[in-house]
Amino acid sequence: MTPLIAAAVLLAAVTHASWNAIAHGIKDQLIAFTLVGGGGALCALALLPFAALPHAGAWPYLLSSVLLHLVYQFLLMRSFRLGDFGQVYPVARGIAPLAVTVLAAVFVHERPDAWQTAGVLVASAGLAGVALWGMRGRRPNWPALGAAVGTGLSIAAYTVVDGVGVRGSGTSLGYICWLLILQGVVIPVLALALRRGELLPALRPVAARGLLGGALSLTAYGLVLWAQTRADLAPVAALRETSIIAGAAIATVFFKERFGRPRLVAAAVVVGGIGLMLHTS
Template identity: 70%
Template sequence: MTPAVTAAVLLAAVTHACWNAIAHRITDKLVGFTLISGGGLLIGLAMTPFTAVPATGAWPYLLSSSVIHIVYYALLMRSFRLGDFGQAYPIARGTAPLVVTVLAAVFAHEVPDGWAAGGIALSCAGLTGVALWGLRGRRPNWVAVGAALATGVAIAAYTVVDGLGVRASGSSFGYIAWLMAVQGVVIPAYAFRHWRGETAAVLRPFAVVGLLGAALSVAAYALVLWAQTRAELAPISALRESSIIVGAAIGAVFFKEPFGAPRIAAAGLLVVGIGLMLHAG
């Protein structure tokens, strides 16, 4: 985890939290994700003439990731419908790093050393603290929690699949371009069938903000994929999920959801965990 990789992943965390907030802000989740996914498709197609086609060995990963991303989008839409942004987002993102650590050890043979393992553990403790704070003082909506947990497992799955795929691709930008182009077809196609002749009228009021979300989404994941070619998957996953703290701040400022001292403490744990992962690097 060099300073350059760390900076790239932290920037990805900020942009990722922003596009998730945009997706949550659009009341009709199908509208939001149609614009974000369709915008990603357009950006991916625009990138393909200027990037290398991924190597043959990367395509099984890329196609598998596309399927997992569709499942992820569906679960994320359900999470946002059922729960507050400050609850659903931390649980979904906070579940992923530990699962990624296990999957990366099994499939990528990346077993973190003592410093990195300590950093991942502390970071996950901070992220879990944010998630638990989102549930305080009320009876949990277990359906919403279950959807958010399932979203986290999907995140972990595509993180490891894409980590292996981008390393086999020969071009991180070529991989992200084709990944966006392939996976971006499904949700817009479903939406067009669902709305039929009314599609343009339904999407138009949210087009600008939705396409902004798409650009942020592509930028965030491109940074992560580039980082995955230069560092191990588990520390990158833990560091990327610092977006939870950004998401909590966005929830407090724009959605009037409480932040509170426990989240400040969780952010402190996350910072210490990042420091340990940098020491390991």
């Protein structure tokens, strides 16, 4: 985990929180994810001539990841529809780093050293603090929280699958392009089947925002996949989920949710965890 890799993943965290905020800000979640998925697929198609074809051994992982990403998107749509951004987004992202640490140890035999383990635990504690602050003073919205937890587990699953797949693909760019193309057409096709003549009128008012979200989605996950070819999965996952801090800031500025001192403390804890993960670099 070098400073360059860390910077790339932190940039991915900000862009990821941004496209999630765009998706949440569009009230019709089917329309939002149609545009984000379609926009990501269009960007990937534009980059495809410049990308090598992934090696044959990577395709089972890539196709499995497409299915896991679709599960993730449907659960994320449900959590956004049922709950507030400042509540469900931190929960969905906050449980992923520890789950990735366990899955990577079991299936990829990556066991982080003492400093990385401490960094993941400290950063996860800070992320949990942000998530709990997002639920302060409210009665738990159990359906929304259940969808958010399911979203977090699906994140952990596709993170490990993609970590293995992209390393064997020979091309980070080719892997992300095919991933977004294959997954990106599913929700638009579903929306077309469900809405038919009503789809285009619903898309027009929010098309620019949604397509921007798709471009940010490609950028965010492309940076993460590149980082996964150069560092262990657990610290990359923990760094990526600092998107929670960016999400909390976005929720404060655009959705008028208070940031508060507890979130500042939690953010400082996350920064301390990042410092521990970078100790051995």
